[in-house]
Amino acid sequence: MSAIELATPSSGRKPAPVRMTGAQALVECLKAEGVEYIFGIPGGAVLPLYDALYNSGLKTILCRHEQGAAHMADGYARATGRPGVVLATSGPGATNLVTGIATAYMDSIPLVAITGNVSRSLIGRDAFQEADITGITLPITKHNFLVRSAKELPWVIRAAFHIATTGRPGPVLVDIPKDVGTEEFGFTYPETVDLPGYKPTYKGHIRQILEAARAIMNAKRPLLYVGGGAIASGAHQEVRALAEKCHLPVTMTLMGLGAFPGDHPQSLGMLGMHGTAYANYAVQNCDVLIAVGARFDDRVTGNLKTFAPRVEQIIHIDIDPAEIGKNVVPHVPIVGDCRAVLQVLLEKVKEKRHPEWWQQIDAWRREYPLQYRKVEGQIHPQAVCEALYEVTGGEAIVTTDVGQHQMWAAQYYKVKHPRHFISSGGLGTMGFGFPAGIGAKLARPDKEVFVVSGDGSFQMNIQELATAADHNVGVKVIIINNLYLGMVRQWQEFFYGRRYADSYLGTPDFVTIAKGYGVKGMLVTDPADVKPALEEARAHDGPVVIDVRVVPEENCFPMVPAGGSNSEMIGPKGWIE
Amino acid sequence: MQGSKEREHTLSVLVENRPGVLSRVAGLFSRRGFNIESIVVGTTEDRRYSRMTIVVVGDEGEVEQVTKQLHKLIDVIKISELSPHEMVERELALIKVAADRSTRSEILQIVDIFRASVIDVSERSLVIEVTGDTDKVKAMIDLLRPFGIKELVRTGRVAMTRGPRAVSVTESRQGGGLQAVGG
Ligand SMILES: Cc1ncc(C[n+]2csc(CCOP(=O)(O)OP(=O)(O)O)c2C)c(N)n1
Ligand SMILES: [Mg+2]
Numbered sequence: 001m002s003a004i005e006l007a008t009p010s011s012g013r014k015p016a017p018v019r020m021t022g023a024q025a026l027v028e029c030l031k032a033e034g035v036e037y038i039f040g041i042p043g044g045a046v047l048p049l050y051d052a053l054y055n056s057g058l059k060t061i062l063c064r065h066e067q068g069a070a071h072m073a074d075g076y077a078r079a080t081g082r083p084g085v086v087l088a089t090s091g092p093g094a095t096n097l098v099t100g101i102a103t104a105y106m107d108s109i110p111l112v113a114i115t116g117n118v119s120r121s122l123i124g125r126d127a128f129q130e131a132d133i134t135g136i137t138l139p140i141t142k143h144n145f146l147v148r149s150a151k152e153l154p155w156v157i158r159a160a161f162h163i164a165t166t167g168r169p170g171p172v173l174v175d176i177p178k179d180v181g182t183e184e185f186g187f188t189y190p191e192t193v194d195l196p197g198y199k200p201t202y203k204g205h206i207r208q209i210l211e212a213a214r215a216i217m218n219a220k221r222p223l224l225y226v227g228g229g230a231i232a233s234g235a236h237q238e239v240r241a242l243a244e245k246c247h248l249p250v251t252m253t254l255m256g257l258g259a260f261p262g263d264h265p266q267s268l269g270m271l272g273m274h275g276t277a278y279a280n281y282a283v284q285n286c287d288v289l290i291a292v293g294a295r296f297d298d299r300v301t302g303n304l305k306t307f308a309p310r311v312e313q314i315i316h317i318d319i320d321p322a323e324i325g326k327n328v329v330p331h332v333p334i335v336g337d338c339r340a341v342l343q344v345l346l347e348k349v350k351e352k353r354h355p356e357w358w359q360q361i362d363a364w365r366r367e368y369p370l371q372y373r374k375v376e377g378q379i380h381p382q383a384v385c386e387a388l389y390e391v392t393g394g395e396a397i398v399t400t401d402v403g404q405h406q407m408w409a410a411q412y413y414k415v416k417h418p419r420h421f422i423s424s425g426g427l428g429t430m431g432f433g434f435p436a437g438i439g440a441k442l443a444r445p446d447k448e449v450f451v452v453s454g455d456g457s458f459q460m461n462i463q464e465l466a467t468a469a470d471h472n473v474g475v476k477v478i479i480i481n482n483l484y485l486g487m488v489r490q491w492q493e494f495f496y497g498r499r500y501a502d503s504y505l506g507t508p509d510f511v512t513i514a515k516g517y518g519v520k521g522m523l524v525t526d527p528a529d530v531k532p533a534l535e536e537a538r539a540h541d542g543p544v545v546i547d548v549r550v551v552p553e554e555n556c557f558p559m560v561p562a563g564g565s566n567s568e569m570i571g572p573k574g575w576i577e
Numbered sequence: 578m579q580g581s582k583e584r585e586h587t588l589s590v591l592v593e594n595r596p597g598v599l600s601r602v603a604g605l606f607s608r609r610g611f612n613i614e615s616i617v618v619g620t621t622e623d624r625r626y627s628r629m630t631i632v633v634v635g636d637e638g639e640v641e642q643v644t645k646q647l648h649k650l651i652d653v654i655k656i657s658e659l660s661p662h663e664m665v666e667r668e669l670a671l672i673k674v675a676a677d678r679s680t681r682s683e684i685l686q687i688v689d690i691f692r693a694s695v696i697d698v699s700e701r702s703l704v705i706e707v708t709g710d711t712d713k714v715k716a717m718i719d720l721l722r723p724f725g726i727k728e729l730v731r732t733g734r735v736a737m738t739r740g741p742r743a744v745s746v747t748e749s750r751q752g753g754g755l756q757a758v759g760g
Contacts, residue, residue, distance in 0.1 A: 134597065135597075135600070138597075138600065138601060138604050139604060139605075139608050142649075142651075143650075143651040146596070146597070163651060195651060196593070196654045196746060197592070197593060197650070197651050197652055197653050197654040197655075198651045320649070321645050321648070322642065322645035322646050322648070322649055325638070325641065325642070326642060329638075
């Protein structure tokens with residue numbers, strides 16, 4: 001089918017409707033939205049849709065599990081800022097998406113999930129493979145739609161992409177009954193959607209911004225606390241400019257890593273439960289805290305009652321008004337797009353230096369650096385992350401799974417650029433890293449993509465090795481193999497008297513598994529082989545799995561016990577004094 | 578915000594008249610752990626929109642958070658908190674009360690005092706309709722309880738502001754409905 005003429009403001013005329021089926025219309029809509037890849041798995045209810053996609057010019061990626069497909073679309077979105085698209089059949093196909101959608105929802109990632117459903121006449125009758133997926137995903141989507149006729153479809157798709165990508169981004173699900181896909185109608189693509197109930201605020205209130213500028217100018221111990229919202233809004237340059245102009249120390253959440261260069265002298269790295277000691281001390285001692293696109297999550301704040309006890313002014317910049325005052329009531333609330341707000345704020349502040357504050361911070365940095373006890377002849381997981389940073393020069397995109405390895409990657413791989421650290425922050429979804437890495441590599445073929453995974457997590461979407469092999473997607477998976485559900489074991493060690501209930505995994509032969517899928521596999525057991533193995537993986541054209549056998553019972557430090565105060569951290573030598 | 582007193586808040590919420598909008602709103606309350614005292618939905622002067630009157634109990638901070646979360650629902654167009662002094666509110670109740678020859682006249686006296694009406698009579702019961710603010714309905718129920726209430730249905734509260742100001746689409750649209758550009 002030839003491209004459909006769109007009504008553009010410049011053409012000034014309405015294109016004539018073209019007769020086609022709902023499924024063909026969907027293809028035209030996706031093309032009009034500039035979609036590049038569709039991740040998914042076919043099934044009965046989406047046969048009409050897949051048939052229309054066949055030879056349509058849109059690239060479909062056949063995954064091996066719908067959860068994998070959702071994470072791939074998510075990884076694609078995180079690496080680019082463009083919406084990811086995932087397609088699944090009704091019933092089990094749709095329910096398999098749930099974890100992927102929830103993961104994207106918690107981290108505010110633009111995703112459009114399209115599901116087939118049973119035909120309209122069968123809806124509500126417990127038909128074969130019927131599931132109420134709009135009901136199921138109500139609390140984990142920004143919005144969702146059940147399409148009731150083919151002629152609704154163009155508007156719904158336009159609205160879905162619009163909602164997913166604007167304001168605070170998030171996943172939107174569109175459920176399409178099978179017979180809507182085969183229904184014929186006169187297609188035109190709407191130029192605009194009018195959603196009277198949806199008007200995100202982009203511009204910050206000038207009076208509040210002036211108030212913020214005043215607070216920053218009067219600060220003695222300021223701290224910039226940057227979250228994923230700064231990356232979503234593309235505010236990294238403004239964050240850096242503000243930090244440098246006012247000489248602010250910068251700490252980032254897991255989601256914010258890359259919003260400010262991790263190798264910059266003003267970076268304190270990550271804060272929170274496994275943040276650096278100096279970042280947490282800076283939080284506990286700052287007088288002005290500037291939160292940019294961050295939401296005061298419990299993993300960041302620890303016990304709210306003892307969070308930032310010396311703070312006099314909290315400035316909170318966020319596009320979502322509901323985040324402001326949800327966990328912490330700020331003195332200066334600013335609703336708006338982080339980038340737009342910072343651009344104005346930058347003009348309102350003057351150069352400033354805080355030599356005493358920096359002396360204090362540097363003292364903390366000297367006294368409490370990130371560290372681990374090294375044992376000769378053993379591979380330390382932290383060292384693997386350091387090696388990855390050295391080998392790639394910090395230029396690679398790194399995706400992670402969830403557990404200790406995720407925290408070590410966040411601590412020791414100093415992310416330099418936005419959209420270069422991709423991790424499931426809010427939901428903490430094991431099994432996210434590898435498919436997200438596939439999506440990221442497809443999105444950014446020019447970039448090296450490494451997946452820092454765990455032996456437990458990798459096995460939660462290991463089947464996507466087939467997808468990577470099919471398309472020769474050059475993602476390099478590093479399995480930090482400690483034979484354990486390591487983070488669970490660590491908690492059991494500290495808080496459950498070393499009773500390791502169901503946290504020991506042992507290990508399969510990952511090299512053989514990789515080979516079975518036609519993927520290069522490598523086993524690393526000697527510290528001297530870590531860097532050469534990484535180099536060999538980089539040189540290989542195609543996916544690689546590196547099984548790195550690390551110290552099994554290594555712990556992740558510093559650690560703020562859950563619900564504790566941020567200034568009370570456990571380090572490798574016990575409580576940090 | 579913190580430490581402020583818990584009290585009843587009446588929210589007038591204008592929503593798009595789409596399938597599922599009630600479950601979106603109700604689901605949000607349960608998911609975020611907010612308690613709904615009552616929720617009433619009906620169409621408005623314009624059939625494309627429905628209006629919900631929601632009564633919640635909470636302190637100022639909680640209600641502010643509820644309101645912000647409700648605003649995030651795409652189908653929610655406008656929310657106004659109606660202040661107790663500036664709104665008119667009504668609730669309707671149907672009360673089936675046990676009544677025989679010995680008690681009927683006493684019950685009818687109460688009905689009269691409350692300007693309620695009897696809408697069904699049988700040998701052993703009366704169905705009474707009462708309309709008024711929540712306090713009035715409650716008072717009536719309390720007075721009838723000793724006679725034996727067999728069944729009770731209440732509509733929950735509907736409310737609107739006094740005077741010419743309206744919670745309407747036209748008011749909220751000023752400043753421009755959001756326009757997305759295609760392609
Ligand atoms: C889907 C899912 N199930 C369970 C958990 C709970 N959990 C958090 S970390 C963890 C252990 C992860 O093990 P592994 O992937 O080997 O990483 P490690 O901590 O050993 O580095 C578990 C089970 C989770 N986060 N996600
Ligand atoms: Mg492990």
